[in-house]
Structures are given as C-alpha cells and as structure tokens.
Amino acid sequence: MKKPKFQAPTGMHDILPEEQKYFQKIYETVSDIVSFYGFKKIDTPILEEAELFSKGIGLSTDIVEKQMYTLKTKGGDFLALRPEFTAGIVRAYIEHGMFTLPQPLKLYTFGPVFRAERPQAGRYRQFHQFDLEVFGEGSAVIDAQIIQICYNILQDLKFKDVIVEVNSIGDSQCRPYYKKLLVNYLKSHQAALCTNCRRRLRESPLRVLDCKEEKCQRVVARAPQIIDHLCQECNNHFKEVLEFLDALELPYHLNPYLVRGLDYYTKTVFEIFEEDSLEEKHIALLGGGRFDMLVKLLGGKDTPVCGVAGGVERIIEGMRARAVRFPRSSSPQVFLAQIGTLAKRRSLKLFEDFRKAKIGMIESFGRDSLKAQLGRAQKSEVKYTLILGQKEALEETVIIRDMDTGRQRTVKLDKIVGEMKRKLKIKK
Ligand code: AMP
Numbered sequence: 001m002k003k004p005k006f007q008a009p010t011g012m013h014d015i016l017p018e019e020q021k022y023f024q025k026i027y028e029t030v031s032d033i034v035s036f037y038g039f040k041k042i043d044t045p046i047l048e049e050a051e052l053f054s055k056g057i058g059l060s061t062d063i064v065e066k067q068m069y070t071l072k073t074k075g076g077d078f079l080a081l082r083p084e085f086t087a088g089i090v091r092a093y094i095e096h097g098m099f100t101l102p103q104p105l106k107l108y109t110f111g112p113v114f115r116a117e118r119p120q121a122g123r124y125r126q127f128h129q130f131d132l133e134v135f136g137e138g139s140a141v142i143d144a145q146i147i148q149i150c151y152n153i154l155q156d157l158k159f160k161d162v163i164v165e166v167n168s169i170g171d172s173q174c175r176p177y178y179k180k181l182l183v184n185y186l187k188s189h190q191a192a193l194c195t196n197c198r199r200r201l202r203e204s205p206l207r208v209l210d211c212k213e214e215k216c217q218r219v220v221a222r223a224p225q226i227i228d229h230l231c232q233e234c235n236n237h238f239k240e241v242l243e244f245l246d247a248l249e250l251p252y253h254l255n256p257y258l259v260r261g262l263d264y265y266t267k268t269v270f271e272i273f274e275e276d277s278l279e280e281k282h283i284a285l286l287g288g289g290r291f292d293m294l295v296k297l298l299g300g301k302d303t304p305v306c307g308v309a310g311g312v313e314r315i316i317e318g319m320r321a322r323a324v325r326f327p328r329s330s331s332p333q334v335f336l337a338q339i340g341t342l343a344k345r346r347s348l349k350l351f352e353d354f355r356k357a358k359i360g361m362i363e364s365f366g367r368d369s370l371k372a373q374l375g376r377a378q379k380s381e382v383k384y385t386l387i388l389g390q391k392e393a394l395e396e397t398v399i400i401r402d403m404d405t406g407r408q409r410t411v412k413l414d415k416i417v418g419e420m421k422r423k424l425k426i427k428k
Contacts, residue, residue, distance in 0.1 A: 011117065011125030021326050022316040023128070027110055029156045030130045030310075037149055039106040039132060044088035046112065047071075050080035056087035056298055061204065061261055067115040081114035085131035086264070086291070086307055087298070093135055094300035103136025103303075110312075122283055128312035132288075135295070138304035140237050143268045143290055144244030146308050150272055150286050151250055157315060158324050161275035162285070164245070164252040167227070168238035169206065169259055171266040172293065174231035179205055181224045189219045209257040225256040237267050264291040268306070274318055285318065286310040332360030333424055335377035335385040339370055343393040346413070350388070350398070357417045359426060377403065384423065386416065 008014055015023060031041070050070050057064050069081040082088055089107055092098070098105055110130045117123045132149065134142050147164055154162050170178060183205050190198060194213040201208060209220055230238065245252050252270075260269045269289035288308025295303040334354065338347040344365060354361040362380050364373050370387070377385040387399040387408075396413045400420075411419050420426075 009125070011119040011123075013124065013126070019316075022319055023312065025319075025324075025326065026130070026157065026312055026315055030108070030110070030153055033149060033152050033156065034106075034108045034132060037106065037145070039108040042089060042092060042107045042109050043111070044082070044085070044092050044109065046082055046114075047079045048082055048088050048091065050078045052087050052091055052298070053080055053083060056090065056264060056294060057084065058204070058264065063115060063261060067117055069114050069116055083115045084113055085109055085111075085129060085309060086133065086294070089131070089133050090294055090298050090300070090305070093303075094295065094298060099136065099301050099303060104142065105135040106132070107135070108132045122314065122317065124313060129309045130312065131307065131309045133305055133307035135305050136303050137306075138292060140240035140268075141244055142306045143237075143241045143270075144248060144250075146288060146306055147245065147250060147252075147270060147272075148248050150288075150308055150310065153310070154272065154285065154315075157319060158322055159274060159285075159315075159318055162251075162272055163275045164250060164270055164272050165255040165258050165284075166241070166245070166252050166268065166270040167255050167258040168230055168234055168241075168267050169265055169269055169289075170226055170230050170234045174229060174234055175226070175266075178224070178226050178229040181229065182206070182208075185223050186219070192216075192219050206259040207261070209259050220257060227254075227256055234267055241268055260287060260289060264294045264297070265289045266292045270308075283314060284311070285314050332362045332380070333383045334359060334361045334420060335373070335380055335382045336361055336363045336388070337370060337373035337377065337385055338363075338365070338388045339368065340390040340393065343388040343390060346393050346396075347388050350386075350413070350416070353417050354420075357421065357426075359417070359420055359424065384420065386420075 050068065053068060054064050063083045068083055071079055073079060089109065093105070108131065111128065112126050113129050114126050116125055119125070132146060134146065151162065151164070169175060183201065186193065186201050186205060186208055190201065193201065193208065193216050194211065197208045197211050197213070197216050208216060209223070211217065211220070227238070242252070258269055258271060260271070267290045271284035271287040273284055286308055288306070290304070290306040292304040294305060295301065336347055336351060338344050347363065347365065351361060351363055362382065364376050367373050374385065383403055385401045385403060387401060392398055392410070397410050398413050398416050399408050399410050401408045
C-alpha cells in the first residue's frame with residue numbers, strides 16, 4: 001500500500017478506538033486503588049518552563065540533555081513538553097502553598113509525557129504514565145506503602161510474577177564520598193569502559209553502574225557498592241524499607257547497581273519488573289523512589305517526597321501478552337432495527353428513552369434494509385435486537401429478538417424499557 005502523505009510523528013502513535021479499553025482499565029484501576037490510600041488527583045500543564053526540568057531533573061541527565069522537546073514562545077518564554085511528571089507536581093505544590101495542608105499530602109495524575117528517544121521497540125517519544133507522589137513524610141513506611149500500591153495495581157491488572165528491585169543511593173551526607181570512591185575506581189579501569197561510560201564518568205558517574213554493556217558490567221561487578229558506604233540515617237532508612245517489604249511479604253531483589261536516570265533521587269530507588277522479562281528485556285513497568293531535596297531545590301520549604309511513575313504502554317504490552325479479558329457487559333447489549341419512515345421516527349424517540357435509562361444501545365438509522373441491520377446486530381454481538389417495522393409502528397409495539405435463540409416476542413412500545421431492564425438484569 002502506498003504510504004499516506006501524512007503520518008504520526010516518529011515514535012508517537014494514535015490510540016485507536018479498540019485500544020482505548022486498555023487505557024481506561026488502567027486509569028480506573030489506578031484511581032480506585034490510590035483513592036483508597038487517600039490520594040487526590042492533580043493535573044498540571046503539558047508545557048512547563050524548561051528550566052524547571054533542567055534544575056529539577058538535572059542538566060547532565062539523558063532526559064534533559066538529549067530528550068527534551070523545547071520551544072521558544074513569541075513572548076520569549078523557553079518552554080518544554082514535560083518529560084516526566086514529578087517536577088511539574090512539585091512546582092504546583094510550591095506555587096499553591098500546599099505545604100499548609102495536612103501532610104502527608106498524596107497526589108496522583110495521568111497523562112502523556114514526551115522524550116525524544118531513539119525510536120526502538122517499546123520506547124516511544126510520546127507515551128503515557130500514571131504518577132503518584134507523597135509529600136511531607138520522610139518515614140520509610142511511605143516508601144514501602146508506595147511499592148505496595150504499585151504491586152496491588154499490577155495484581156489487579158492480572159500481572160502474577162512481578163519483582164521489585166530496590167536500592168539506596170544515599171543522600172548529600174554520604175553520596176559525595178561514595179562518588180569519589182567510585183570515580184577513583186572507575187578511572188583506574190577507564191580503558192575497559194564503553195565510550196558513553198567514559199563520558200558519564202565525568203558527568204554522572206553513578207550512571208555507569210546501570211550501563212547495559214557487557215564490558216562495563218564486568219568492571220562494575222567489582223566496584224565499591226553504595227550500600228556499604230551509607231551514612232547512619234540512610235542505612236537505617238533502607239533497613240526499615242526492607243523490613244516493611246518483608247512484613248508486607250512483597251518479593252524483592254536488592255540491586256546495588258540500580259541508580260535510575262535522574263539526579264533528584266535520595267535514599268530509596270526502586271523499579272518493578274515482570275519476573276520473566278527481567279533477563280531478556282530489562283524494561284521496567286514502573287520506577288520510583290525518594291527525593292527529599294527536590295522541593296527545596298525548586299524553591300520550596302524542606303519537604304521529603306516519595307513517588308513513582310508507571311509506564312502505561314509497557315503495562316498494556318503485558319496485559320496483551322496475557323490476554324486480559326474485558327467484561328462483555330461494558331459494550332451495548334441491544335440493537336435497534338427499524339423499517340419505514342414512521343418506524344424511524346418512533347425509533348429516534350425510543351433510542352433517547354434507552355439513553356436516559358442508561359441501557360447501551362446500537363442503531364443503524366442510515367440503513368433501511370432489515371437484512372443489513374440484522375447483519376450488523378450479529379457482528380456487534382448484542383444479546384437482543386429490537387425490531388420496529390411499519391406494522392409495529394402503527395400498533396405502537398416492538399419485536400424483541402433473542403440473538404442467541406432467534407426467538408421473537410412482541411411487546412407494547414411503552415413497556416419496552418422496563419422489559420429490557422428486567423431481561424438484562426439492570427437495577428431500577
Ligand atoms: P521513568 O520516568 O524513566 O522512570 O519511567 C517510568 C516508566 O515509564 C518506566 O518504567 C517505563 O515503564 C515507562 N517508560 C519510560 N520511558 C519510556 C518510553 N520512552 N516509552 C514508553 N514507556 C516508557
């Protein structure tokens with residue numbers, strides 16, 4: 001087939017009608033679960049000042065350095081399409097003085113984020129995330145609770161074998177010293193590192209730890225590990241997180257090489273994977289951690305925060321692989337077929353009666369042939385078809401056809417809504 005003149009931009013995609021159910025299911029599941037834990041929804045603009053991200057996420061991170069879509073407005077503002085949610089939510093927290101509300105304050109959101117990544121399978125340039133943030137509580141119990149919530153969301157979406165990878169990357173007390181140790185070690189093995197890591201060594205040495213190149217992993221395997229160099233506070237915090245995870249019986253691995261791509265993390269970092277995808281793909285479903293410095297860095301009061309972002313497309317991939325089913329009741333169960341002008345007129349009114357009664361109905365008012373309409377009803381997999389012909393329209397009746405048995409019965413027009421409610425077991 002000839003390529004159409006216009007296509008969606010590279011790495012961006014349409015969400016077609018048949019895919020919407022996955023997005024809806026994930027959003028409903030997330031909203032249901034997080035509301036139970038006291039989260040409130042927030043929406044922030046898709047565009048923010050670019051500096052918010054360079055300051056918040058870090059100038060030398062891949063996201064800011066290479067992947068941000070930026071634009072200059074006519075008024076001279078330098079804006080960026082959000083590459084993640086956290087910085088925008090922190091900005092809103094400060095701007096609206098949300099530190100005066102009772103803490104911890106739990107916020108969540110959904111929506112598209114944008115990263116100009118190299119296009120490859122499972123990596124998009126516009127993709128969707130859900131995001132949870134808990135402000136104003138430094139205790140490790142929050143870190144564990146967020147991991148528990150993620151686990152519950154995945155369980156509800158029918159993911160069975162998920163595993164949490166967890167690490168601590170320390171704070172401003174202990175990380176600088178560890179960084180020095182790491183840089184000294186890596187410098188002495190520089191020749192054995194990939195070109196990217198030789199650059200990272202200067203700009204963000206911790207990122208060398210999660211390089212996927214085999215030669216780098218060989219060097220990293222003997223590098224000093226941060227958990228051996230945590231200060232007392234970070235060490236206690238990490239121990240507590242693990243104790244809470246044990247108490248919740250959540251399966252986890254300690255991964256001393258997990259650092260995550262962004263500069264703003266302190267203490268806990270974690271990612272959640274499907275267990276069997278760990279070896280081949282190493283693509284996380286969700287990732288998050290604690291960032292106790294970020295609110296202050298962006299101009300607010302010293303406020304601890306812990307959060308997580310889930311990749312909606314990644315989760316959908318997993319749902320498709322395990323053929324998650326959607327209940328049939330969510331689609332309309334009644335088709336309305338009509339023949340003749342008077343019947344069409346009555347049908348328009350009847351269709352409105354069904355809408356008011358909240359009974360899903362499909363019609364094909366543009367068609368006149370009964371055969372074509374019944375064919376469409378068959379394809380729509382409805383349970384019942386209502387047929388309104390010339391005779392029925394005059395007698396003010398309608399035929400109910402059971403699509404499984406082919407049996408038909410005539411009912412008075414003014415009784416049909418009640419009758420269908422009864423048949424479909426819809427409560428009044
Ligand atoms: P991050 O904000 O990088 O921690 O990403 C959080 C989650 O978003 C990841 O665990 C992935 O599931 C998903 N994700 C990140 N980058 C992409 C991308 N380019 N395309 C699709 N999903 C992504």
